Amino acid sequence: MPNLPLTLAVITRNEAACIARCLDSVPFAAEKLVVDSGSDDDTVAVARAHGARVVQQDWLGFGPQRNFATTQCAHDWILVLDADEWLSPELAAELERELPALMAGDAAGALLRRRTIYMGRPLRWYRPSVGEKLARLYHRGRARWTDARVHESLRLDGRAPVFKAPFDHANNPTxxxxxxxxxxxxxxxxxxxxxxxxxxxxxxxxxxxxxxxxxxxxxxxxxxxxxxxxxxxxxxxxxxxxxxxxxxxxxxxxxxxxxxxxxxxxxxxxx
Structure with missing residues (x-):
């Protein structure tokens, strides 16, 4: 799969159990960046072994931490996932196919649909966990994360198409x-x-x-x-x-x- 001029950005702390799955699900990203806030497990070693560049940054709160990560990316186009999230094969193929045209245009970003895995299997009906639309792909010159310590959101300054296939979220293992x-x-x-x-x-x-x-x-x-x-x-x-x-x-x-x-x-x- 060819590399696209895009950075996958993930913020972590003690995510050794799931960071590899997250990073490996985005094979087309030219750069994989992990911003770690003091993990004392194997998160950093695992991330590096799976192709990520690791930057250390003390915890600032979710919004400020994501804005800091944005400044560290090598590319203007950024895909954000949490360590317990990963692209489905269908979404990875859709992004590989559609991203070149999106990135060549004037879009501020794109919305991705999230599917939640809860207690070992997907939820079927709960609306926030079935196709929830989240702004996770953006051009850093046309978007910014709010500065909230938690429940941050990405503010897009421009149009944002929606991709069809979902990415997955392992919501709270227990x-x-x-x-x-x-x-x-x-x-x-x-x-x-x-x-x-x-x-x-x-x-x-x-x-x-x-x-x-x-x-x-x-x-x-x-x-x-x-x-x-x-x-x-x-x-x-x-x-x-x-x-x-x-x-x-x-x-x-x-x-x-x-x-x-x-x-x-x-x-x-x-x-």
């Missing part, structure tokens, strides 16, 4: 991984709220939980995926509730910000 991610993501989101001086409104908490559960279980069709769908909706609602409880604690006990950061670092709860 519920333990999910709960650890909830702790990390909640901490980052609450730090953003602190910066914005958002009021802590705990009276909203019960309604936030109920509405978040109904949104995912009913309106996003998680109910049709059986008990796996119930677990998806419950963990999403619990995350929405926990963020507000944790933010209330931060506002009322500012010392807890540093104490929690120390605890997360001590137990190496990953990004």
């Amino acid at each position: 519920l333990v991984h999910k709960q650890l991610k909830v702790l990390r993501y909640s901490e980052l989101k609450c730090r953003d709220w602190l910066d914005q001086r958002k009021p802590a409104r705990m009276w909203q908490a019960p309604f936030v939980y109920l509405l978040a559960f109904l949104k995912d279980y009913v309106f996003r069709l998680a109910c049709l995926d059986g008990w796996r769908g119930f677990l998806i909706a419950q963990t999403a609602a619990s995350y929405a509730l926990y963020k507000r409880m944790r933010y209330y604690e931060m506002v009322n006990n500012p010392a807890s910000v540093a104490e929690a950061a120390d605890a997360l670092e001590k137990h190496r709860i990953e990004h």
